[in-house]
Amino acid sequence: MANTEFSDKYWYxxxxDRTIFMSGFIKEFSSSPRFNGDMIPNLNQLLGLIEKDMAITDIRWASYMLATTMWETTSLKNEEVITRNGKHKKVRKWLHTMSPVEEVGHGKGRKYHEPVKxxxxxxxxVRIxxxxxxxxxxxSDGKIIPLTKKAKLGAVDGKAASPVYVSDDGVEHEYFGRGYVQLTWWSNYANASIELGLNFSLLLNPDLVKDPDVAYKIMSYGMRTGKIFANSRSFRKYFSNKLTDYNGARAMVNGHDHALDIAKIARKFEVVLLKSKIKL
Structure with a gap:
């Protein structure tokens, strides 16, 4: 449920304080089977980006970005474990990374999975x-004009490429999920480029979305404005004055998918961040 109790404690x-933050982070999250010590440098980097972002003035906003990143960047990783007989064994586990990643399966089965030129x-x-x-x-203003009658974004996955596609002289790219919030579809890569003042950079070089600075700008801008990936929903719809709605905030990214899980993570980050504020 949403919390409607007014408090100005969130403005920051x-x-x-990194010592307090890291101590609190380990206390809140180290018992999780997905906890991974290798994510600590990535977490510190992301927190640094939040600290430098003059548009992030609410601890709940920061908490939800951290929680979203923790969930969306959880990936299958090799981890070395010691068996009962003392031998070392590598196993594949889902682990938190806190780093911009590629979507597992690259969107296989979805209409954005096939490459485009x-x-x-x-x-x-740009011709797509x-x-x-x-x-x-x-x-250049982001307007998309169909050149083919009844053209629709996306293609059925697994079908053979059309002759038009094969003969096209464009450069082939794939627009599966990348980044902190898993940006998908070529139209969103184009939109992100234009909204962030990057011309068509992300469309022409989609791997740039895996750069932490770029991935962060996409996440922060999208959640603050409701643009790019955020489905016209922004932080202020879920966190303002008397309202704290971590559950509902998931609609900015992916409907209600795992909304309660991410809300639980966000509340933990909120506790840690509130304790870590530096008092002047």
């Missing part, structure tokens, strides 16, 4: 050719 802008045109626009032959023109 500045650095956190991207051609930068002389007039500064889908795997099924549908084509679009992307203007």
């Amino acid at each position: 802008l500045g650095s956190y 991207v051609k930068l045109l002389d007039d500064g626009s 050719t889908e795997h099924d032959g549908d084509q679009f023109k992307l203007k």
Whole structure:
């Protein structure tokens, strides 16, 4: 349930005491089977990005970004364990990374899984050719214009490439999930590029989304404005004045998928961050 008790304790802008933060983080999360000591440097890096972000003035916002990142970047990793007979054995486990990652399976089975071809045109626009032959023109202002009658974004996964796609002279790219919030679809990569003032950089080089600075800008901007991936929903819909709704906030990223799990993580981060504020 949403908490509607008013409090100004959440307003904060500045650095956190890293010793207190890390002690609290370990206390809250180390018992999880997904806890992974290797994520600590990545967590510190992400917290540093939050500290430098002058637009993040609410601890609940920071808590939800940390929680979303913890959930969305959990990945299968090799971990060495010691068996009962004392031997070392590598096992595959789901572990927290707190680092921008690629989507598991690269979206296999979804309509954004197949690659598309991207051609930068002389007039500064971009031609997009889908795997099924549908084509679009992307203007510098982000407007998408269908070039093929009844063209639709995405293609059925697993089907053979159309002759139009095969003959197209564009560069082939894949737009599966990447980053802290798993940005998907070529249209979202294009939108993120334009909203962040990066021209078409992320569309032309989608692996840039795995850069922590870029991944953070996408997450922060999207959650603050409701744009890019956030389904027209923003922090202020879920965290403002009397309202604290960690459960509902999941709608910014992925409907209600694991909303309660992520809300639980966010509340733990809230506890840690509140204790870590540096009092002036």
